[in-house]
Amino acid sequence: MKTFFYVILLLGFATTAWGQDLDVATIEVTQVAAEVEMGATFVDVRESPEVTDLAYDLPGTLHIPLSELPGRLAEIPSDRPVILACRSGRRSVQAAKLLQENGYATVSSLAGGIIAWQAAALPVRQGYPTLEKKEAAPSMSCGGHQGKGMGKGQSASCCSKKSGESTASCGKQSSAAKGSCCSGKNQ
Structure with a gap:
């Protein structure tokens, strides 16, 4: 019985560790505005239809979908901190890893994404216009x-x-x- 308990306990730790990306820093929604004010770049990596429906209302936000990110890295300054955001935090972690692999030193993922942003009653825009001419x-x-x-x-x-x-x-x-x-x- 004791062995069974340890196996269950070890499996719990293994699945918890497997689901987390410990090498990517996270930032809480309450810290974002101050970081952006100090010069951090905020990048929303959600796809265009998602941003059109609901967008972060944060001045200077860049919208570069994760699917386009590898070809658009030059649009993101590498000489200052970068905060990546998505819907829940999963895609922003992938984006953060991509930036780290390409030499970006200070990269973080927004914990909880726009879901946490809204839960904290932070400003959002609905019906955000597309960037098409x-x-x-x-x-x-x-x-x-x-x-x-x-x-x-x-x-x-x-x-x-x-x-x-x-x-x-x-x-x-x-x-x-x-x-x-x-x-x-x-x-």
């Missing part, structure tokens, strides 16, 4: 005039790269006071 409407305002002659699906801009040149069919420039692209700003 959207085409301009066929009739775009330019300096108070409507663009003319553009077909469906065509996009227009008030100005070309050179400040002051109109590329919209209205041929007018918006005033710099209105802060349009024709002002030469944001070129």
